[in-house]
Amino acid sequence: MSQTPPRPPAGPPAPRPVPTSADVARLAGVSRATVSYVLNDASAVRISEPTRHRVRQAAEELGYVPHAAARSLRAGRTRIVLLPTVPVPVGRLMGHFLNELQWALRRLDYTVVQYASMGLDGDEAARAWAELRPVAVVAFGAAQLTPHGVDVLKRSGARAVITLGPQPVEGAHCLPVDQRRVGRCAGAHLLDRGYRRIGVVLPEEAGLEPLSGPRLDGVRQAVGGAGSGAVADVVPLPLAYTEEAAGALAARWPGLGLDAVFAHNDEYAMLLMRALLDAGVSVPGDTAVMGADDLLLGRLLRPRLSTVRIDMETGRHLAELVDHLVVEPDHAPEPRELMAARAIHRAST
């Protein structure tokens, strides 16, 4: 039969050419148009059942997989939602949120692609993203994205550019995720309980500055500013994530005269609290210690760690926002804060 595909000898040396819709058409004895109609379930045209079957059969036999690039080139747009990934250790909370988001976007028929952008400066990164012609970009930790970068993306066809972060970026749809809330929450809690000289741990770990800076600012806000109007002192305490660093900090603790410390998150809080206890500083007697993230592990040390619990909006909501902006980029809904924070009092404060 002349329908037999011109298959090469099937040995490993000759790399078989990738089957195209033309190959499927040839094998099924129909035109490429028909193949396209059948495989995309085009409702506008009616194709006879035997033909459909022949086409599917041929596609199956050849192992045909459509070529996304060709398809979107033809269509003039992609369904790619690009999520730039940042090299930050992502906690359970953020991980869960990301999973929800991806799942919901897939349901809406988007192709979710995480793009590793480390080592590219903001505008280089934006260009690299734009090459993929994403229909939407959702950037966490907006630090990377400049107004120019947003412009590049929009000019390349992105209908929605969304940032999640503390400060808005011009041109982008900015969802406030204000880490200062966490600091304010912690600060207010500590003030309530009567503490008046508050240390704030600043992790020296790379990549955490976008979180730690605002959290410090939030504590300052809670005590009424940095100046003379403040009802309490706020002392920044840089700290590396090692036992040695924590021990060194604990050793000079008495000289600092702090009656409380907000330790950025529960991990640092646990590290510091252990060092303080080992150095003979009683918690919360001499100094209160507070974390954030409400890790289960924080409840295992004694005294149990007071913490700031952070709740994120569901990823589904964000997915719907993305879709909305893609469909109707101009009629944008009002930005809404995605993060809620509340203090949880346990034994360490």
Place this chain on the structure above:
Amino acid sequence: MSQTPPRPPAGPPAPRPVPTSADVARLAGVSRATVSYVLNDASAVRISEPTRHRVRQAAEELGYVPHAAARSLRAGRTRIVLLPTVPVPVGRLMGHFLNELQWALRRLDYTVVQYASMGLDGDEAARAWAELRPVAVVAFGAAQLTPHGVDVLKRSGARAVITLGPQPVEGAHCLPVDQRRVGRCAGAHLLDRGYRRIGVVLPEEAGLEPLSGPRLDGVRQAVGGAGSGAVADVVPLPLAYTEEAAGALAARWPGLGLDAVFAHNDEYAMLLMRALLDAGVSVPGDTAVMGADDLLLGRLLRPRLSTVRIDMETGRHLAELVDHLVVEPDHAPEPRELMAARAIHRAST
């Protein structure tokens, strides 16, 4: 000047068309070929400096960004390395490894793309990946990838399909990351120290089975199998990651008659150890507790947690392997174990 680009009134309503290389050519007064030569620094042809300048100028002015899909369609191949992401809480260790890998691949001029595949079964996922025509796929936790999936990918042009995981997948280049090593390490350590009835915590958290199962098997191997030849008993202990579950397990601890427990990782170990201590079970006196991952936090509880330290090959090595396979798919180097594990003895055993 007739060189003025036909820019629409710049109002938001009319979505400006995305500039193409033809637009750049028009604005610069040259052909599209010349634009391509200039922007790609084609060394085969010499373009005069003034022309180059005009072209760059025009591209800049229009905010031109090349269209990756069109480019790779023309080229017949992409430089995409696809990393399927799994919805597993990724620890610091794995996160670091991933970052290294991505960075190294970028240096080799690949486009690293993480593709969210949750909610797709193995072969659906492989098809979805194949649509992007990745030149290589690096799949962690191979559970997803079937021999058929590998075939689909290879037929769609993937030159390298690499899996990292316990068992090889036919057709793929399989790098052993054998979690049983972790279990064997823990088992051997506990045996060495004289323990003979060993519990193994199996997290009930979704997505962890591919790790926990092999770790349990490893412990069994260490004690000499599950049958009569075994020098110690191994008892699986399913456990949810909550204080309640740990408390409940601790409450029935005496009835289990275990003198040691390997708790999958440090987090579960900490959780369980706290519950045991609270229930009056002394550690390591009544029962030894061992974790894995060597988390800093594990050293904060008392007694300090014994653990299995896991080291991963650097991501750069894997990146070079990917590149090697892409360039020369047939002459594949020998697979090498990527993971090393060793027991670290502290106070809890």
Place this chain on the structure above:
DNA sequence: TTGAAAGCGCTACCAA
């Protein structure tokens, strides 16, 4: 040194 044009794989319009 530059331009014209073919063609990558696909979809959708129009004609038969």
Place this chain on the structure above:
DNA sequence: TTGGTAGCGCTTTCAA
């Protein structure tokens, strides 16, 4: 109901 075909944006060979 099906086929022919133009053209998405790009690179590259060949010709001028």
